[in-house]
Amino acid sequence: MRWVSLLLVVVVVAAGCSQGRNATSRGGASELEVAVFKGGYGIDFFETAAREYEAAHPGVRIKVWGSPRVWEQLRPRFVAGSPPDLCYPGWGLDHWSLVYDKQVIPLDEYLDGPAEGGHGTWRDAFEPALLRLGQHEGRSYMLPHFYSINGWWFNRYLFEKHGWKAPRTWSELIELCERIKAAGIAPITFQGKYPAYAVGGFLLPWAASAGGQKAVDDAQSLVPGAWKSPAMLDAARRIKELRDRGFLQAGANGMSHTEAQMEFVQGRAAMIPCGTWLHSEMRNQLPPTGFELRFFLPPVIDGGKGDATAVSIGIEPWMVPAKGKQREHAIGYFRYLTSLPKAKEFVEQKGTLMSIEGSDQAKLPPHLVGAADAFRRAQTVWSVEYVQWYPKLGTATQNAMAALMNGTITPEVFCQRCEDAAEQARNDATLPKRRVARD
């Protein structure tokens, strides 16, 4: 109680203060404040880059600060009208609300300007599919930095020991699950406490595989009936089949992401759906020998309509607050971070993929090679966007997923519950309606 009410009070008090005082400048005349999410990759890279930028731009001072729950500090700052000059708020803040309330600026005029280093425009430096995720009504409000690829993982040594191969199709998956189960290992584990993993790792890939990418695009775009389409129902039935045949680890429904990932890392489960952050998230728990992470795409449905090369990705965007004081340098600094040399450096130092074209030419750690290859080969790139667009629909589909995986509802009821929630989202006048963009 204490900390919910405290958080609420902070926001409420900030709201009360917002009319009166506007941002007082902190520090010197041209100090740039950059607030970043302090996750698995730390903030040291951004601090070093800040010193480099300062050296190249005399008179500019950059203060980089970060926190693992930076969004809790940023929200009252936005409400009070005194946000930092550049923000990377992480996954805990509702980015689109910032756009709808005009708290962040469109960046197209800068994207159409020259890139750092002078080759073409800044826009050209980004992977187009990632840039698109930060656009609304044709304008770019949020820019990607690093990105994650979502897929399934196995331990190379465990698979080699038993002579198993990563399944490419549903029938291969079923056959493999039988063999894994016979070896006394749980075939698949999952982060049951957070059902978003199962939606993004099981349901949507199979719906896309069964009915084509349009099945998932339509569901995300709130096309009536899309959440109970034959493709979505097919995908839900497959999840039930895995459960009923005992291929999903018993007890995983109550496991947090770290608990389930521990089961996988320690070899009690053979496969797990997760993003490319898995390695850095579990690096302190990885066994020193006999373990090497390998990525593969969710097995596709035999004879399905979908694109077998399709890859799901996610970004944690950066943005420039409308009420920031140092707009030019905020953009200049971020442009520097997205220059090809800095991008390659980030890939090598942090072991993640960057949204900058050509940055995958850096030396990739072994666990990322498969994922980067999959991205390069992908003819379709998609992302779970509806959860950010319609948070209540996100929650409803995740709760229904928890029920489906618990066996308390049928696939038919699952689809109906999702469709009902989509109907509520369609009728919610407070949220702009969005569509998945494809060229």
Next chain:
Amino acid sequence: MVRAEAPVRARGVQRAAFIAAFLLPAVALYAVFVLWPLAQAFVLSLYRWRGVSPERTFIGFGNYAQLASDPIFARALAHNLALLLVGGAVIVCIAIGVSHAIHTEGRAARALRAVYLFPQVISMVVVAVLWSFVYNPSFGVLNGSLRAAGLEGWALDWLGSPSTALPAVGVVFVWHALGFHIMLLSAGLRTIPVEVSEAAALDGASGLRRLGSVTLPMLWPVLRVSMVYLVIGALNTFALVYLMTVGGPDRSTEVMLTYLYEQGFKHSEFGYATALAVANFGIVMLLSGVVMAAMRRDPTEGRA
């Protein structure tokens, strides 16, 4: 008469000013940091507000109308009440038993007195993490012991299954709150004069009879405080549920404050979240009031 009254009144005014001088700083702080945010929260609950900018839309009592017909809020409240009624009953029964048992001067009693507050001094975050380990279906102590005892079929997915998640969280709620209530009742027991219990014993009252007719009535004021704390604790549960289950699976452990958190911080419905906060505040006040009123009559009164 008249002459005598004037200085008395002057002294009264002086006295009032003296008292006010001491009270004012506290009242001012209370007003600024408690009453003012509370009033602001009420004002905000009349708006639709995303909570990321000063922009908000006045919608009158729209949030409250939505709240009145929100099945999830009703379900969350029912879970809070289940914690209060079932958990509370268990807590009070055990607390009475234990405080009675350690109200002696034996060595075991002294050891117990040192132990019973342990859960209370551990941070709720640590409690939630510890118990998540206990309930872990793979390496948890609970399922491990059940399997060792040959009760393989009883080893359940405690926090992951909708039918067991709320009872599992409820057990931790009881475990954590117990120490505080034992402490309250123990302190209460010490205020009962030894002569009274001895007199009852001399009159031939059995242990149970003494508990029912002497001890409990004399503990009444302490029990009342205990009940009010239970109401507040059960209706304001947040960290425990949020950390153990996030209100899941499929809302089977959702309580008022986890729902409030979801609406505000996950769904960007800060207006609705503040309406939930106001409703939560009202319900806690109301139920505490009911408990105070229902237990106001001291059973020892008028029996002399």
